[in-house]
Amino acid sequence: MIHNAFSPSSxxxxxxxxAWHGAWCWNKVIPLVQAKEHKAIAVELPGHGPDNGRISQISLNDYVNAVVKTANDQIGPVILVGHSMAGIVIAQAAEKLGSKKVSALIYLDAFLPRNGESLxxxxxxxxxxxxxHASRKPYLVENIITAEDYQTNxxxxxxxxxxxxxxxxxEDKKFALARISQEPVAPLATPLSLTDEIYGVIPKYFILCTESxxxxxxxxSTHVPCEKVYTLxxxxxxxxxxxxxxxxxxxxLK
Structure with missing residues (x-):
């Protein structure tokens, strides 16, 4: 199906x-969104996918700039969807892009920040x-291995x-496990700089994965006011x- 860039509903x-993932995790989602006559692009953050040569040198700004560049390459406003760690990336990118360019922020089981907070x-x-009453689960923080130089995990x-x-x-487990990679620590430790005038006015939505x-x-999901919180x-x-x-x-989402 060809995306109609001039459709008012598009x-x-x-x-x-x-973190540790790549644009590959959206392989099933992209065609489904396109089938509904929307444009869908998976952003590959620096240090992930094929570009993993200088992973220990990657900063939060590198992440943010990759999203900002992709957004500015598009005609009209964009909706930023961030999974997990990328919640901090889309927040800082939205602050840089402005509320006219970013029409909504969608946090998919993601970290939803306030000004001054790091991941x-x-x-x-x-x-x-x-x-x-939370049952004991293999929480992620107990299974993160950090490199000796503290630059990656x-x-x-x-x-x-x-x-x-x-x-x-x-099949999907095998696909993903063959691709997950190291993550630079610097982006996770960097406090965000967000304002009420820009980040604060962009509509936010949260999708909470209840079996995560x-x-x-x-x-x-309640840390910052959202238009709506969905559950999966x-x-x-x-x-x-x-x-x-x-x-x-x-x-x-409207």
Whole structure:
């Protein structure tokens, strides 16, 4: 189906992957969004995918600039969709792009920041707000391995499938596990600079994955006011396990 750039109902979605992942995680989502006559682009963050040569030198600004460039290459406003870690990336990118360029921010089981917070600070706050009745799960923070120079980290390969993909097909697990990579630490430790005048006025939506086994993000869904909070009974990777349901939510936003 050919995307009609002049359709009044057509939207442009930019999908930003989370830590240790790449643009490949949106492989099922992109064609489904395009089939609904919207434009859909998966952004490859620096240091991920084929471009992983200088991963230890990557900064949050590098991430943000990649999203900003892709957004500015598009005609008209864009919707930024950030998964997990990419919540901080789309927030800072939106601040840089402005409210005329970014029509909405969608946080897919993602870190939803306030001004001055880093991802590490958000992780700490989330752990402190876990519901007391939460069942013991292999939380991600217990399975992150940090390099000796503290410049990069990665997920314990023996636990990655359970943490990220427990409800995914064996085929999708194999596909993902062959591609997850190291993550630079610097972007995760950098505080964000956000304003009420720009970031604060852009409509935000949160999709909470209620079966996610990396970390319960219920707290994050309330950390910053959102237009609406959706729930999916999925793992942290609904782009693999239930892409159709995910796309239904993404494309119903006005």
């Amino acid at each position: 939207k442009t979605y930019l999908f930003v992957h989370g 590490f600070a958000l992780v700490e706050a989330t752990l402190q707000h876990l519901p007391p 990665w997920v314990n390969p023996e636990m990655a499938a359970q943490i990220f993909y427990h409800d995914c097909s064996d 086994q990396d970390m319960d993000k219920t707290f994050l 009974a999925s793992s942290h990777s609904p782009f693999f396990s239930m892409p159709e349901k995910l796309v239904e939510i993404l494309t119903e």
